[in-house]
């Protein structure tokens with residue numbers, strides 16, 4: 001789960017927005033962009049050679065993770081699955097690194113954790129983008145009515161975001177046309193080990209997103225922008241413009257949703273805001289000032305809980321995963337990445353060529 005910020009205020013605002021209807025991102029918890037509000041994708045450029053992602057392959061990556069068992073830190077499944085990621089990204093020709101650390105859980109239990117970092121280098125690129133998801137599974141099913149203290153499969157909450165990123169790495173590795181921008185894929189560990197609902201006294205702050213907190217404090221790369229994927233594989237999922245992303249990465253959010261409209265994945269990407277939530281992008285933004293959009297499922301029928309019914313229950317298993325959803329998210333993100341120039345020189349050259357073309361022909 002991700003705790004919500006000022007949940008009541010934002011959900012009232014959301015209900016208000018929905019009630020008056022027809023208004024999209026001009027209404028909602030948007031501050032219109034902070035210091036990182038409107039960055040990147042500079043010139044309107046569309047890469048027609050963006051390769052196609054494969055939904056079956058993305059689905060297989062979800063299944064593979066689930067088959068290890070719940071990837072809860074300090075478990076064997078967790079170690080094995082982490083090793084699998086390292087091998088897999090390496091096989092795609094990406095540079096891989098495991099950033100090991102001890103995360104301290106809310107109850108002071110030490111979690112042996114690893115952030116998995118896979119890097120793609122584009123020739124002559126000076127810009128690097130960040131694509132991320134969390135890979136750990138929740139250690140309790142604290143929103144379930146049975147087996148509350150057993151870990152969940154986390155097929156959607158954890159495995160789906162990772163699966164889409166693995167599919168992007170695979171697709172790029174096989175593509176004839178490569179991205180022009182450097183890409184770091186970061187799989188954050190220990191995101192979902194925060195306070196269980198059944199613990200009444202919750203005195204500690206920041207008990208979620210331990211991997212991204214550690215990573216952000218120990219990384220000195222300058223990122224052009226970031227995209228976080230969380231719960232991106234459920235059948236019929238809807239992705240609203242998440243409030244914190246809108247406030248701090250408005251340009252990225254709006255451009256991503258425009259890409260979705262253009263490639264026809266806007267049945268998934270809805271042009272309405274959802275309330276703010278705390279997820280890895282918040283720490284990446286606060287600690288490193290990277291404008292980062294969170295693509296995360298929102299249940300509009302239940303804004304009070306934000307999440308769909310399966311969330312943090314044993315229903316979050318392979319049965320709710322749909323390859324079409326995975327594919328829609330993957331293709332939208334990949335198109336956006338391919339539309340991103342790897343350097344200012346490339347952006348300038350494109351703009352210059354466009355201006356030349358627009359000039360009336362000499363008589």
Ligand SMILES: [Zn+2]
Nearest residue numbers: 001138157192
């Ligand atoms: Zn979760």
